[in-house]
Amino acid sequence: MNHKISPSLLSADFANLQKEIEMINQSDADWLHIDIMDGVFVPNISFGFPVLEHVNKICQKPLDVHLMIVEPTKFIQEVKRIGAYIMNIHYEASLHLHRSVQQIKEAGMKAAVTLNPHTPVHLLEDIVTDLDMVLLMSVNPGYGGQQFIEHSVEKVVRLKELILKKNANTLIEVDGGVNLETGKRLIDAGADVLVAGNFVFKSPDPLSTISALKHL
Numbered sequence: 001m002n003h004k005i006s007p008s009l010l011s012a013d014f015a016n017l018q019k020e021i022e023m024i025n026q027s028d029a030d031w032l033h034i035d036i037m038d039g040v041f042v043p044n045i046s047f048g049f050p051v052l053e054h055v056n057k058i059c060q061k062p063l064d065v066h067l068m069i070v071e072p073t074k075f076i077q078e079v080k081r082i083g084a085y086i087m088n089i090h091y092e093a094s095l096h097l098h099r100s101v102q103q104i105k106e107a108g109m110k111a112a113v114t115l116n117p118h119t120p121v122h123l124l125e126d127i128v129t130d131l132d133m134v135l136l137m138s139v140n141p142g143y144g145g146q147q148f149i150e151h152s153v154e155k156v157v158r159l160k161e162l163i164l165k166k167n168a169n170t171l172i173e174v175d176g177g178v179n180l181e182t183g184k185r186l187i188d189a190g191a192d193v194l195v196a197g198n199f200v201f202k203s204p205d206p207l208s209t210i211s212a213l214k215h216l
Contacts, residue, residue, distance in 0.1 A: 004030035004193040005213045006064045010046060011197030021058045027207050028214040031064040033195045038069040049078050056083035068141050073100045076107050086110035088135050091119055101130050117149050121159040129168045134159060139176030148177025153189050160190030184216045
């Protein structure tokens, strides 16, 4: 029960966004996961900063902001302005990753790096001690509701081994296809944070679903 739950806003009902966020406020969720997409880095477009300013005013949970965009460091100040607790950028989109991580921290946010399903964890060996968190995508980024990629469990194990080897305090977050069955396997493998979208927001009882994930 030491792990965190970060429901993904991408799967919320945007016609009733305030109601959905108020549900998150009442729930056992630790964070609110926000995916920002540009239609270039991933084949989809999500919400922008004006929407997220309003989300920040309503949401009482720390914002876990995941940028699925090219040139993510251009938006560090905007992400900070909307109240992000943690800013998450993709390894694949960051040419100067160490510099980007330092800039995020200098802005007063926690710094996280995401790996796509095909990107091996050993590529983070020289930077993992500088990171507050690594997000492993267990589906291909861009859309909710995809099938869980099975090798993600072993990837968590390898990343945990790297973190322990480096004596780092880096959290492991996993996003994609998370439910009670896959979530339990991921936690057992060493994951610290579970992102769940459709499984939470399409549930007939989201509060109970979040609670069940929290008590895995």
